[in-house]
Amino acid sequence: MASVLLSAKGIKIRFGGVVAADGIDLDVLEGENLAIIGPNGAGKTTFLNISTGYLRPQAGSISFLGQEITAQLPRTITKLGIARAFQIPQLFLDQTVMENMLIAAASRLGSPSGFTALSALPELPEMERLLDLVGVKSYASRKARELPEGQRKLVDIALALALKPRLLLMDEPTSGVASAEKLEIMDILTSALAKEKVTSVFVEHDMDMVERYAHRVAVWNVGKIQKVGTPAEVLADPKVREQVIGI
Amino acid sequence: MSGRIKPVTAVAIIFFLVSAVAPLFVSSWATLFALILAKGIVVLGIILLLQAGQVSFGHAMFFATGAYTAAFWGKYVGGGDIVLFIALGGITSAVFGLIVGLFVVRYREIFFGMLNLAFSMVLWSLLEKMFHYTNGADGIRVPRPALLGLSFTPETFQYVILYVSLLAAVVAFYGVQRYLESPLGHMLRAIKSNETRLEYLGTSARRVLLIGYMISAFLGGIGGALVAIIQQIATPEFGFWTKSGEFVFIAILGGSAHAFGAFAGAAMFECVRFYAAAHLADTWQLILGVVLIVIILYAPNGLIGLRQRYGQAKQGGH
Ligand SMILES: Nc1ncnc2c1ncn2[C@@H]1O[C@H](COP(=O)(O)OP(=O)(O)O)[C@@H](O)[C@H]1O
Numbered sequence: 001m002a003s004v005l006l007s008a009k010g011i012k013i014r015f016g017g018v019v020a021a022d023g024i025d026l027d028v029l030e031g032e033n034l035a036i037i038g039p040n041g042a043g044k045t046t047f048l049n050i051s052t053g054y055l056r057p058q059a060g061s062i063s064f065l066g067q068e069i070t071a072q073l074p075r076t077i078t079k080l081g082i083a084r085a086f087q088i089p090q091l092f093l094d095q096t097v098m099e100n101m102l103i104a105a106a107s108r109l110g111s112p113s114g115f116t117a118l119s120a121l122p123e124l125p126e127m128e129r130l131l132d133l134v135g136v137k138s139y140a141s142r143k144a145r146e147l148p149e150g151q152r153k154l155v156d157i158a159l160a161l162a163l164k165p166r167l168l169l170m171d172e173p174t175s176g177v178a179s180a181e182k183l184e185i186m187d188i189l190t191s192a193l194a195k196e197k198v199t200s201v202f203v204e205h206d207m208d209m210v211e212r213y214a215h216r217v218a219v220w221n222v223g224k225i226q227k228v229g230t231p232a233e234v235l236a237d238p239k240v241r242e243q244v245i246g247i
Numbered sequence: 248m249s250g251r252i253k254p255v256t257a258v259a260i261i262f263f264l265v266s267a268v269a270p271l272f273v274s275s276w277a278t279l280f281a282l283i284l285a286k287g288i289v290v291l292g293i294i295l296l297l298q299a300g301q302v303s304f305g306h307a308m309f310f311a312t313g314a315y316t317a318a319f320w321g322k323y324v325g326g327g328d329i330v331l332f333i334a335l336g337g338i339t340s341a342v343f344g345l346i347v348g349l350f351v352v353r354y355r356e357i358f359f360g361m362l363n364l365a366f367s368m369v370l371w372s373l374l375e376k377m378f379h380y381t382n383g384a385d386g387i388r389v390p391r392p393a394l395l396g397l398s399f400t401p402e403t404f405q406y407v408i409l410y411v412s413l414l415a416a417v418v419a420f421y422g423v424q425r426y427l428e429s430p431l432g433h434m435l436r437a438i439k440s441n442e443t444r445l446e447y448l449g450t451s452a453r454r455v456l457l458i459g460y461m462i463s464a465f466l467g468g469i470g471g472a473l474v475a476i477i478q479q480i481a482t483p484e485f486g487f488w489t490k491s492g493e494f495v496f497i498a499i500l501g502g503s504a505h506a507f508g509a510f511a512g513a514a515m516f517e518c519v520r521f522y523a524a525a526h527l528a529d530t531w532q533l534i535l536g537v538v539l540i541v542i543i544l545y546a547p548n549g550l551i552g553l554r555q556r557y558g559q560a561k562q563g564g565h
């Protein structure tokens with residue numbers, strides 16, 4: 001069996017009266033694509049926020065590669081090899097798409113220069129390749145602000161990839177992307193992840209996408225994990241069908 | 248695009264050339280241009296912080312640190328050299344910037360601005376109250392220093408300090424432009440647009456801002472040392488909040504989108520003061536106030552933004 005990459009144990013958090021995580025236990029296995037599904041407000045994004053140190057859980061712990069990372073800073077966790085793509089894209093809007101990518105590359109390399117030009121970084125061709133991979137290379141010299149929402153999401157994913165992570169957390173990666181392009185993008189993305197041996201966790205609403213690309217599925221419901229299994233097992237569960245998928 | 252000289256760079260080159268040549272014809276311009284260049288160096292520091300979306304209302308503390316470094320040297324060590332004053336002023340300020348920076352880079356926007364103001368007021372009070380060491384409000388005279396061991400008559404000296412200021416300004420201008428185009432400079436700008444993403448790339452936004460802050464303090468110190476030499480005095484006024492306001496004013500006037508805004512703003516500011524003060528006593532603030540209102544209303548990108556605005560209007564916009 002594959003080894004455990006990320007392990008969450010007994011994660012709890014509540015915001016006032018809202019329970020967003022109520023004892024979450026989940027192992028992410030090396031090499032898999034794990035889908036997280038569940039209704040809006042179930043606590044999916046909150047789980048990603050806790051896993052990356054943006055929020056501190058009120059109880060429980062998270063470890064990555066056997067190392068305790070609970071409530072570490074996002075940048076510390078990033079350096080350990082967890083990258084994140086956001087539900088709402090987080091870009092440097094006043095800079096070009098390529099500059100965004102190069103800032104990511106410079107961050108990964110560490111000790112950024114204060115004198116040689118950003119555009120002179122030797123990572124430039126690699127960043128071009130990543131932009132090409134997610135299909136936004138033609139926007140490279142445009143300001144991020146000028147991009148439509150769907151393309152911004154793709155740049156956001158490319159930024160995460162630029163960090164060469166071991167684990168990639170993606171929050172609804174293809175929401176906002178035209179449905180005709182969704183499949184193509186996920187095809188390219190999942191094969192790239194497989195090739196570079198990146199494990200992924202992605203929040204997704206579209207059950208077709210889940211069936212196609214996830215090795216396992218975790219079903220979230222009101223701060224709890226209702227079920228974990230292969231897409232077929234999860235889809236066969238009448239309770240999941242009724243409460244989460246709505247069929 | 249690359250390889251061609253950008254219009255703003257061309258204007259900058261022309262400006263530096265005029266600063267070098269014009270005072271040869273009108274001797275009173277030597278000091279005027281030296282002041283413009285020295286203040287422009289300080290304002291470069293303000294523009295750096297503006298890239299990160301932060302406005303310091305206490306930046307004069309670094310200006311005063313540079314000035315008093317030169318003054319204290321003259322008072323307690325004696326003699327002194329322009330190069331030494333500039334180097335020491337810059338370094339002392341950068342160290343002071345590191346100390347203050349460790350506190351202020353934790354805050355953003357109004358809190359950042361006000362905390363800077365608070366630190367600068369502490370320094371100002373110390374300069375005023377520690378009369379025994381600082382001569383209080385009277386300040387400390389800065390005797391004319393030598394340059395690399397050579398002494399000059401007052402007539403020659405005004406040109407010496409002009410060309411030293413010009414050299415310092417050109418180097419600072421070039422360095423700041425390189426910095427803003429570098430990975431660190433781009434990270435500084437990233438603080439303005441998305442600090443969360445920067446942290447999620449593995450970079451400490453505070454550390455990036457601290458480096459920018461120290462560079463900005465360094466520039467403030469150099470400018471302060473130069474102005475103390477030009478005006479032959481350092482007073483607590485150098486660190487007062489109105490001085491900080493003046494630097495921010497000049498940055499907005501000139502435009503913060505490009506390093507040259509610092510010099511464009513300083514030139515406008517000092518020229519209005521120089522001529523209005525001579526012809527219409529006490530009205531120069533009024534004139535500058537009106538100019539600033541016009542700038543904010545009609546050219547929010549400052550003087551250097553005017554060209555783009557005009558250029559766009561001709562092409563019917565983008
Ligand atoms: N930082 C926060 N402060 C207060 N409430 C929050 C915060 N983050 C999430 N919540 C609440 O927690 C619940 C779960 O949110 P979220 O994790 O974003 O759900 P999902 O991503 O599954 O749609 C929601 O009710 C949301 O309003």
Ligand SMILES: [Mg+2]
Pocket residue numbers: 044045046087171
């Ligand atoms: Mg969500």
